[in-house]
Amino acid sequence: KIQRTLAMIKPDGIDKWPQIEKMILDEGFTIVDRRRLRLTRQEAEEFYAEHQEKSFFPDLVTYMTSGEVMAFILAREDAVSQWRRLLGPTKVSTARRQDPASIRAVFGDPAFDTRNVAHGSDSLVSAAREVKFFFPDLTLEPVLTGE
Ligand code: CMP
Numbered sequence: 001k002i003q004r005t006l007a008m009i010k011p012d013g014i015d016k017w018p019q020i021e022k023m024i025l026d027e028g029f030t031i032v033d034r035r036r037l038r039l040t041r042q043e044a045e046e047f048y049a050e051h052q053e054k055s056f057f058p059d060l061v062t063y064m065t066s067g068e069v070m071a072f073i074l075a076r077e078d079a080v081s082q083w084r085r086l087l088g089p090t091k092v093s094t095a096r097r098q099d100p101a102s103i104r105a106v107f108g109d110p111a112f113d114t115r116n117v118a119h120g121s122d123s124l125v126s127a128a129r130e131v132k133f134f135f136p137d138l139t140l141e142p143v144l145t146g147e
Pocket of ligand 1: 051056060090113114116118120
C-alpha cells in the first residue's frame with residue numbers, strides 16, 4: 001500500500017543532501033514536501049521524547065541542535081519500511097558491515113553512534129506524528145489504498 005513517512009537528514013548529513021535526495025528519488029519515492037531548518041533545544045527534546053530516559057539523550061539533543069536538518073515527507077509503496085531499508089541499520093558501523101550501499105553506510109562516520117546521517121519514522125503512527133511535527137500547517141489527503 002502507498003504510505004507516507006517522515007525522513008530527516010541530520011546535521012552530519014546536511015552537506016550531502018543533494019546526493020541523499022538523488023538516492024531517495026532513484027528508489028522510487030515521491031517527495032511530497034521538504035523543509036530545511038534548525039531545531040531548537042525544546043523541539044529536539046520533543047521530537048525525541050521517547051528516548052528521554054536513555055543515557056545518550058543529552059548528547060542526542062546537543063547534536064541535533066548543532067546545525068540545520070532537512071525534513072522530507074516521502075511517499076511510495078511501503079514507504080515506512082522502504083525508507084528504513086534505504087537508511088540501513090541505526091549504527092553506522094553495523095550498516096557498513098550489513099548493508100554497505102545504505103545511506104548510513106555510505107555517508108556516516110562509524111566512530112559516532114549518535115551521528116547516523118538521517119532518521120526515518122519507525123511506524124505509521126510515528127510517521128503521522130513526525131509529519132505533523134515538521135509540517136503542522138500542511139493538510140494532506142488520506143492516502144488512496146485502492147480498496
Ligand atoms: P534515530 O533513528 O533518529 O533515533 C534515535 C537516535 O538516537 C538514533 O537515530 C541515533 O542518532 C541515536 N542513538 C540511538 N542509539 C544510540 C546509542 N546507543 N548511542 C548514541 N546515540 C544513539
